[in-house]
Amino acid sequence: MAEITISALCHSYDGDLSDRSRLALKGIDHVWLDGGAYALLGPSGGGKSSMLNIISGLVRPTAGRILFDGREVTDLRPEERNIAQVFQFPVLYDTMSVAENLAFPLRNRRLPAPLIARRVAEVAEMLDLGPLLKRRAAGLGAADKQKISLGRGLVREDVAAILFDEPLTVIDPQVKFELRRKLKLVHETLKLTLVYVTHDQNEALTFADEVVVMSHGELLQAGTPEALYERPSHSFVGRFIGSPGMNFLPCALEGGEIRFDGGRLPARGLAVPGRAKLALGLRPQAIRPAAAPTGIEADLIEVEERGSYRIVDLALGANRIKMRLPEDIPLPAGRFPLAFNLSSTLVYADDQLVGDLTHA
Amino acid sequence: MHKLEDNRAWFLVIPVFVLVAFNAVVPLMTVVNYSVQDIFGPGQRAFVGVEWFREMLRDPTVQSAFLRQILFSLLVLAMQIPLGVGVALLLPRSGWKSSLAIILVAIPLLVPFNVVGTIWQVYARPEIGLFGRLINATGIDYNYTASPLAAWVTLLLMDAWHWAPLVILLAFAGLCSIPEPYYQAARIDGASRAAVFRFIELPKLRGVLTIAVLLRFMDSFMIYTEPFVVTGGGPGSSTTFLSIRLVNMAVGQFDLGPAAAFSLMYFLVILLFSYVFYTIMKLNNAR
């Protein structure tokens, strides 16, 4: 297992670094600690796949370095890096049995037969593949096939990290739960460094201890699922994570007060860079109808029943915001006062988080 | 409630029915008709039952042509399938080099059969042909008009030149359809080039190779024009394949009855062989 360090990584598919706007990766620095479960999250075309291929060695970065446990591997080929990868669609050797598939990476490295047999048995046991070992891999269901792909990585004791490229895309929803759980348990037992690439926020937040959000070739935030949800450091992360995403209200800081169309809130002690474009970021869950006047009044536009909760469209001055309200909290009609949870009322300057309103 | 469905689309199929009828069914029935009659002249004919079929089965020239034909087809497959796959593996998979390579490879396929025969007839002549002179220059006595072995080598080389490109193109298309992650996974698993071929490429090529084997078998089993132009079935009868023997019988000797019986059996043998090949390979794929 290894710690993966990425330093000043830039990549351009035509090798030309002069035009920054066209880069697939725009100077990324990050450290993935040994034994962590990480997700790389972002919309398609955001640079996730380039990053993944650079870690595995299938693509050589145009500039920058990549180190495993402090050892530079930038120029090493994939087979020299001790990396395993699970792809979006199961990749199996169709003519081989399940056991032969699992043994393949070890046979290629010419390990002694008894050791291979022992490793295959161990991994099959861990992934519940024991009863299938003699079967031909080609005839199995997608979930078992993905387990075999994972198993081919796990058999190698020297494996530095396992990379996952949207591995649950082809798995039925009913089976996903089992596979997710298996993955978690494997991680807790073996303490492997895992990197999971996906565009799906639910996959990422479910799988990872730390999520790295990428968009347009830039790393926007790296943090725990809770941190990403509660304190997104970039407005993109706020919108991308959560359902519905974060509300943003354009605002201004004047005389220790945050003013926005429809109300004002005290904001003493909040420092923002001059001339920055300010916005208030509010999770739909952090907004509640208030019993007494708060100085913030909204008009009810539409209520969407979602079973256990409601999504309420509100007009706040010229802004439209969404409130997510559990079914047991009463919803007034017409125009009513709103209360914001101040510790979740975040202030953004030019899309970057600068603080919340609690110190007021 | 099943009335009134708009079924007019079926009328569009009529031209094909008519074409197939005139192309296949009518000539075939004529042949069947000939094969059971003895024809002496216009309006003079007698029904002979399966007599022609029996005679053809006993005819030693037909028997030896049949064995020769099988040997030829097997040699064609043994040479061209590995050659086709091998060359396909060497071709670049993308970019302008790939397009150029495909065009170059495909050129022989565009040459008409009799022209191929003529080219090789000249090319392999020991006294004037480039190929023939070169071989003789190395000290090997090579003359396809005198030596049966030389005649066979010439025909096999010519057929490979003409038709291996088809196998190459099919195998190349098969290789291009293998998703990139398979190669990536193999690199990560530390597989050698040979292992990639054995465990990824060959299994994924099975489908197209089945088609290639079928096509090459049927075509080579029916070969006529090229050997007719190059060797005319000689020296002796060493390259007299089934269709050459058949044409000799029908056009040369005007034995229409036996020739008709012969062609029907020929047709059935090809059908049977193709079916057997196909079934075996399908079973193989399913296993």
Added chain:
Amino acid sequence: MTIRLENVGRRVDGAMHLSGIDLVLEPGRLYVLFGRTHAGKTSLLRVLAGLDRPSEGRMTENGADLAAVPVPSRNVAFVYQQFVNYPSFSVGENIAAPLRRRGLSAEEISRRVTDVARRVQLESFLDRLPGQLSGGQQQRLAIARALAREASLMLFDEPLVNLDYKLREGLREELRGLFRQGRQIVVYATTEPEEALQMGGTTIVLHEGRVVQQGPAQEIYRKPQSALVASIFSEPPMNLVPARIEADRLRIGTLSIPRPAHIPAGLQGECRIGLQPHRVRHAESPGAIRLEGEMLLAEVDGSSTFAHFTAAGHPWVARIEGVHALHPGTAFAGHVDPRDLYVFAADGALVAPAATGGPVHG
């Protein structure tokens, strides 16, 4: 036009795909066909489109038998999971294609193309080819073609399933808006309860080729008529646990609690209790049942976390607002108000709904 299905069934090679379907589809309304994969949604859509014939039953439009009308002369639009567009036509030509066939004048066509393109937010892409659009835009284009036809019956077969999470969220909202304006019948198939709830209209729950419940999505969610509907029409599925009703106790696995008052008098014996995942609460409250156990897995879904845990000898799932890291193997305690329990008979029929719940309006 009103479409009426009476006892419609469809068999293919002896396999039953649809059976005993009775439906009335009214113009200007939205119907969401909900069911898991292979529940018969696509089969029903194809029968409605006239692509397949029912093998039994009757389908009528304003009283006239629909079986007699050939497909091309029916005014139906169909949007698929895959993004089906004419690849060599520009966006504008794609939208115009169904209009050209109707022989409208050039100005009329261009007026309608602009109008429809504006409604699906493609007006600035009219000259592009479908291949140059993103997935979401390609599906918008397919929807635009369906809208341009002004079909009296619009069928959607899981149109958003191949799109990213955030795109799905946005497009659902757009579609709701588009449907609201129309006079047509819209039938929209989905496998996600969330989508059925968000689209609104009438939800028809299909299971193994039969309609098992229909009504507003919210009502199905609150009052599932059977344990089956309760388990499929909820994400995560409703907790369904075998239980035993006694004279004054209710036994759930290894738990035994006083018999909740909302269980009808006289009812005793084996049953299954149901519990909506969001009613498993973190906070203690007087009279609550305490479910104590071990975490299996936490799954994040949008803005909430599904906590799967074991307690009282059974697996349970709780839906908690917000994103929380709960590691497998750690302790978990949930609290349940006994009045939140649903009771289903041994055969799965609803015996008693939860005594609480229902939207609270001020």
